[in-house]
Amino acid sequence: MSDRIAHPGLRAKVMTADEAATFVNDGDLVGMSGFTGAGYPKVLPTAIAKRAKEFHDRGDSFSISLLTGASTSAELDGELAEADAVKFRAPYQSDPIMRDKINSGQMKYADIHLSHLGMMVQEGFFGKMDVAIVEVTKILEDGRIVPSSSVGNNVEYLDAADKIILGVNSWQSEELEGMHDIYRIPLPGHRQPIPITEVGDRIGSPYIDIDVSKVVAVVETDSPDRNAPFKPADETSKKIAGYFLDFLEGEVRAGRLSYDRYIMQSGVGNVPNAVMAGLLDSKFENITAYTEVIQDGMLDLIDAGKMSVASATSFSLSPEYAEKMNREAKRYRENIILRPQQVSNHPEVIRRLGLIATNGMIEADIYGNINSTNVIGSRVMNGIGGSGDFTRNAYISSFISPAVAKGGALSAIVPYVTHTDHTEHDVMVVITEHGYADLRGLAPRDRAEKMIAIAAPEYRPLLEEYVDRAGQGEFLQTPHELAHVFDFQKRFVETGSMLK
Incomplete structure (x- = not known):
């Protein structure tokens, strides 16, 4: 025993x-x-x-x-x-x-x-x-x-x-x-x-x-946790990470962020780990994390002296890094705190600390609504997790995603999301490998222009066409053409691609 x-x-x-x-x-x-x-x-x-x-x-x-x-x-x-x-x-x-x-x-x-x-x-x-x-x-x-x-x-x-x-x-x-x-x-x-x-x-x-x-x-x-290994960052992930760091640098230039006061929250995955890899060579120091999970990239930041404290409710480590944590838990507990998720995800604390939240998405629409959970509206992939807790209450909320999926057949930017997890009121920044859309302080039609600019080039004409048609209606605060609002998704179901 x-x-x-x-x-x-x-x-x-x-x-x-x-x-x-x-x-x-x-x-x-x-x-x-x-x-x-x-x-x-x-x-x-x-x-x-x-x-x-x-x-x-x-x-x-x-x-x-x-x-x-x-x-x-x-x-x-x-x-x-x-x-x-x-x-x-x-x-x-x-x-x-x-x-x-x-x-x-x-x-x-x-x-x-x-x-x-x-x-x-x-x-x-x-x-x-x-x-x-x-x-x-x-x-x-x-x-x-x-x-x-x-x-x-x-x-x-x-x-x-x-x-x-x-x-x-x-x-x-x-x-x-x-x-x-x-x-x-x-x-x-x-x-x-x-x-x-x-x-x-x-x-x-x-x-x-x-x-x-x-x-x-x-x-x-006597059995190990079974997390899947993270994939090495591909060129798309590296580009998204680069634009995210560009956004942070812009916040520093605007006086809204300093190099020693970046508090991060990050969803799980290959792109977030690519972002953290980019932070290793950045000017940011004394980074802290108030988040849900400790990932490989955070251990790298702690090892490099770039991250001083990470607070979460769990680990989400590759098998290699899980073994490393087991070997060196005594050292890492000086920098890591694991809390109940009612505390790690609590809106009161998130709002007080003023962190920058970064999460993934399935699709975003031209006005900034985000679908995190359902493919084509009703086929659930996972769940909203804690992204809503952080998005609604963060100092800055951001979403990151490649602009296309399934070899280009799916666009991550669409006229209207088929399922809404995060409304336009809570979403501040969206980032793809084509740039970042800063939606803060913009009216809906201005947000549409920013969102189309970060869509994949082959989808931009279709999005612009939709905006032009929707703008011919009577009500122009948030223009939509109801007969065609889901044409992208319907085309995918019927033909296997959102492209015409």
């Missing part, structure tokens, strides 16, 4: 994953740890999927409602989806098997702002939580737990659940102890200002205290 379980009563509850899975029943609401492929429970989801298949083989029903922090991995979402073990999912997913189940109507999915989910559980919006399954690094003698590589909504799930199953993962570095900052946000009517005024402020405890009497099982594992 692992020496990571110091509490005598919980040592007595160590069992196999198959044994622990029997505490999860048909119809249960289950909260699991996990955020962007980090800190999710290992082996237990597979055991629950196996249990579901056994029920189905007997002709019995078995499905659960599943809540996590954000996306997880194929070991969790994929296994459970393949076993038809999930009837409802929130708040975010990105697994291809689960995506297919959702889009075919076999699974219900609620796309929810990540800062909202913990409070909704506290308030009982989803009903009573039956089971919390949470991965931890260590259990202390008094029953407090050391979180693993993500915090997410673990605190809210552990507090709300009738039963708790802990997964003690000895792959996670014991030196993560001290990196976390656990702070509980009370329900409305009992709240005080969150006392974070600088990115590096620690306001809570390194541990999560739990009701030990609710723990029904402890499962030992």
